[in-house]
Amino acid sequence: MKDTHSITGAAHTDRNHDSAIKHVTGRADYTDDIAQPEGTLHAYLGVSDVAHATLNGMDLSAVLAYPGVVGVLTAEDIPGVNDISPTGLNDEPVFPTDKIQFHGQPLFAVVAETRDAARRAAELARIDCAPLQHALDPIAAQEAGYPHVTAPLKLERGDVDTAFAGTANRITGRMAIGGQDHMYLEGHIAFAIPGEDDDVIVHCSTQHPSEAQHMVAHVLGVPSNAVVVNVRRMGGGFGGKESQMNLFCAVAAIAAKKYGRAVKIRPDRDQDMTATGKRHDFVVDYDVAFDDAGRIEAVGGTFAARCGFSADLSGPVTDRALFHADNAYFYPHVRLTSRPMKTNTVSNTAFRGFGGPQGVIVAERMIEEIAYATGQDPLDVRKANFYGGEGRNLTPYHQEVDDNIFDRLVSELEDSAAYRQRRKDIVAFNETSPVLKKGIALTPVKFGISFTATWYNQAGALVHVYNDGSIHLNHGGTEMGQGLNTKVAQVVAEAFQVNFERIKITKTTTEKVPNTSATAASSGTDLNGMAALNAVEQIKERLVAFAADHWGVAAELVRFAANQVHIGDLTLTFDAFIKQAYLARVQLSAAGFYKTPKIHWDREKGQGRPFYYYAYGAACSEVTIDTLTGEYRVERTDILHDVGRSLNPALDKGQVEGAFIQGMGWLTTEELWWDDAGRLRTHAPSTYKIPLASDRPRVFNVKLADWSENRELTIKRSKAVGEPPFMLGISVFEALSMAVASVADYKRCPRLDAPATPERVLMAVARMRDGG
The missing domain is CATH 3.90.1170.50 (Aldehyde oxidase/xanthine dehydrogenase, a/b hammerhead)
Incomplete structure (x- = not known):
């Protein structure tokens, strides 16, 4: 391997996905490509x-x-x-x-x-x-007396009943939030x-x-x-x-x-879709009290979910919906309750965001209700209710929000997207356009990172350095296209100060790393990157001790840099140094381990610190709807998202873009529909519409908040990126709502249910015009 004066593929630099070329050329092997024995x-x-x-x-x-x-x-x-x-x-x-x-x-x-x-x-x-007799949705299940599939959760803080009794402004409503099929390319x-x-x-x-x-x-x-x-x-x-x-x-x-x-x-795609679980549908009854300026005083909410015939992961999914029902906003008095309902449908399961999106969209609905009731720009209502300031940093689950960056993040996006001027122009456009109506919305996201099942916040890794200087990396995470292997290999390359190409990334197998957690909860890089770094540090500690002893120098004079090892005045190539260590019988293999610190959670009390830190983001989207057909298009989206100190900006930007489109699909085109007999009728790509390339925003500006750095000691001060940007798609939903509200001069909240399909948009326009 050729020595260089710098290393390739270090952390915090752009690096292609390690399998990108294999993906596009068809050389990436999947389970179905494994040669079958006779x-x-x-x-x-x-x-x-x-x-x-x-x-x-x-x-x-x-x-x-x-x-x-x-x-x-x-x-x-x-x-x-x-x-x-x-x-x-x-x-x-x-x-x-x-x-x-x-x-x-x-x-x-x-x-x-x-x-x-x-x-x-x-x-x-x-x-x-x-x-x-069967019950297919959470409301029918409640009416039929069906049980919960697992114990409900209640989050409470403050004196909710007194706050509601003393308020001058109070709105109650119900929102139906549809599910979503995973629609992975490989079934x-x-x-x-x-x-x-x-x-x-x-x-x-x-x-x-x-x-x-x-x-x-x-x-x-x-x-x-x-x-x-x-x-x-x-x-x-x-x-x-x-x-x-x-x-x-x-x-x-x-x-x-x-x-x-x-x-x-x-299975065939049809059977895959009918026999396996999906994102949970929710029906949420919300109750919000606020003052004349639009600042929230109290919130109540009951979150009923279509869980299916068995519990699966419905308990933690419905828990997380409550954890994110505050989103970016402080609720002085709050009571939130989950209702994970048993239904005669396939058992629903994990989906990107894991209940968080269903909680976040309810928070945004309440902000929207207040904005229409007080005649304000929804962004001003959002800003008035952000976490921050004296006594306004405690969540409904009693965790303090101590890493808040909303003011800077949202202000920067507001300026770069020219939100205020565009909103003014859109209002003017709607006044003179009888058929086409526009809408714009800027929505934030705060997403807690960690498994709420505390024991899952652990990971292992196995690193071997062979005597020719090549490196073998294995960890407990799984690669599903998100670039986890690439990021973890970048961490290892930087720690050893060697080129990325020196590292062989191998399959995930229970033979090498036992008792691993799911690659989920946006924690893949956080956990496995730290475990791999721990393994490297063990090996390096042995190597430094060997070099100091063998060449008679102080340990601090042994330094790894640019495919070389400097030992006092002596410089060896990494390969030559490793060969010397092998001949001296230095152990060149280590099993690394990591567990997330600081987190704890008491579900019975509904209190604790379930999240190690928060990831933040904001999106501004503009839409145009046709009031005669309900059809619409996304004209422009601007995103500013926080990934801390990015390990790989190119991969992280791709995750933000993909998550946004998938979130947009959940709220616009992707509709699950069961007939009265309980048959899923949207069971194939022919009847279930995911976003196409032509559905993406005409103008799509995505930027990472490169000034952000995780305050907690995560892997290289980065932040998770898998799930948080999914909820940025809510900006499209809120923009559609504004466009619909324009037909009644923005006097009432349209109360769109999700997904906002063209049919639902058309019916909402009709309701607004009829005063319903």
Whole structure:
């Protein structure tokens, strides 16, 4: 390896994603690209065609008789425990035994010589069941007396009842917030290869290899050390592969061990969408009191969520919705309650933001209500209610906001986007344009970083330095396109002061780093970067001690720089130095570990410090709507986002752009719709509309707040970037609301429900004109 006077790929510099060229040339290997051993079998799920029923029996004789079918798996074929609940509530069977709980629920799996045979045979089953009444949404579930899937959370601070009783201005309302399908490019897939004794290797597309490992061990009735889960990369995840992959891993592993042959399972996109969970739909009843100037005095809110038939991750998701129901704003008196409702739908799960977006948008709705009620610019109401100032820094969960940068962030964006002048111009345009109406909104985001399940805030890494100076990096995080591997490798390269190209980034595997947390909660780089740095520091400490002893110099005179090691007046190449250390029997490998400090959380009390720090951002969006059709377009978006001291500005900017578009899609075009029979009708790209390239803002300006630096000791003082910018898409939703409000001279809040599809926009325009 050639020595240089500086290193390539250091932290805080732009660096292409390590697999970027492979992605665009088709050379990136995914689970479906793994060469199949001779005799590989294929599995496919047989699913329910009713939403709720007593399961009396299944006639699978025609399935078994289909050419190429090797066998069928049912609950009776599970050697261990028939449960894949990620929270251990024993409420999510691999296959049900007595009750069907949603349309599309997997009832059995066909195992055949080909995927086509398995898929066709699965349609031949005859299911004997007695239909029951079903409830599909949280309101219907409450009316039917359905239970919560997990215990609700209450956050409370101050004297809410007294504050409401003494207020002069009070608004109550209800907002329906739609769910969202993950629509990853690579769907769910698992490929299991049986080994000797209890052993099985599972290749899959999961964000949580350790959970998949434990779930497979659980259903097989074997210890976790018998199961290896490997993930090289995913073609997108967004939270949809945090817990939902458990089903596919379990089915593949059970079949592989039963038949002694490799087994792959890959559902069609339709089955992927109907059988796996999504972002939670919410119906929120809000209550806000405020003074004549528009400053909030008290807030109440009940957040009811469509959780599905089992708990999955609904508890922490609905908790986080409450954690972010304040967004950027201080509530002097507040009471927030979650209602995680059981419904006869697929069990909803993690999605980018993890409940946070549903909380943030309710905060923005209340700001919007106050602005229309007081006749103010919503931005002025936002600024009046920002955290900051004496006695105005405590959240509803009693954590102090001590790293607030809203004043500078929002002011800079307000100026760079020319918000005030453009708003004035838009109001003038709307006065003279009878059909086309414009709207503009500038919305902020405050997002807490850390898993609220405190024990997940840990990570491990394994770093090997080989005696030729090459470096092997492994950590517990998973790469799903976000650039995690690239960032962690940059940290390692800078710590050793070597070129990025010297580092080999390997697949995530439970064989190397055990008991890892999901790559989720925007914590992938925070946790795994620190764990990798810890491993490097261990190795460097040994190397410095060796050099000081071997060459008789003080330890402080040993310095790593630009692919070299300086030892007093002696300079060696990194390769030569490592060879010397190896010959002296210095250990050149280390397992690193990190756990997030300072965090604690008491759920019973609803108090603590669940977040290590906050990430901030703001977006200004302008839209134009057609009041005759409800169609609209996004004319311009300006974003200023806080990522602390960026590890890789190019990757971080890409994350901000992608998150914004995905957030915009959630609030505009992406609509999940179930019919009265409980069937998901938007179950394919033909019926479910994600944003296209043509839907992006015509003018799209994205800038990182390069002056920001994390006050907490994170990896190189950076901040998480995966989830926070998702909520910047709310600026589009708020701009649409302004455009609709213009038809009634901005006198009333349009109260748009999400997603604001063209149909909803058109109906809202009609309501505003009719005075409804």
